[in-house]
Amino acid sequence: MNANKPNAAGAAAGGATSHPVHPEGLAHLIKMANDIGHFFQAEERHEDAVVGVANHISKYWTPRMREKILTYLKGPADAQLPAIEALPREALERIAHPSAKPVLAPGGDPGGDAG
Numbered sequence: 001m002n003a004n005k006p007n008a009a010g011a012a013a014g015g016a017t018s019h020p021v022h023p024e025g026l027a028h029l030i031k032m033a034n035d036i037g038h039f040f041q042a043e044e045r046h047e048d049a050v051v052g053v054a055n056h057i058s059k060y061w062t063p064r065m066r067e068k069i070l071t072y073l074k075g076p077a078d079a080q081l082p083a084i085e086a087l088p089r090e091a092l093e094r095i096a097h098p099s100a101k102p103v104l105a106p107g108g109d110p111g112g113d114a115g
Contacts, residue, residue: 023080029069030082033057037087053091070096 033053040052057066073084073092084092 023078026068026072027081029065030072030084033069033088033092034082034085037085037091041087049087050090050094053088054094057088057091058095066095 036053036056037049040049040056043049043052069084070092072078072081073089073096077083
């Protein structure tokens with residue numbers, strides 16, 4: 001058993017239970033998403049910036065990381081956490097609802113220096 005992961009037995013014995021979204025971890029994910037947004041703001045076209053952020057998060061973040069921030073995005077904002085800025089918010093909404101607009105730009109280029 002991993003000592004860093006609480007389980008039902010630990011919770012029953014008075015140990016802390018784990019909320020699916022840890023405030024510290026979520027704050028770090030929000031900071032990373034905002035930092036990625038800052039990088040892609042340099043794109044001339046807004047659409048290219050949104051696609052660049054969405055592709056970076058889709059390609060380099062684990063499913064668990066994406067799930068945590070998308071779950072938070074669906075709920076009410078928490079004043080204890082930093083705000084998700086407009087560009088990463090738009091990219092995350094695109095990831096959450098891929099049928100609305102494609103994530104990849106025509107030609108499949110992830111944009112920026114994302115490899």
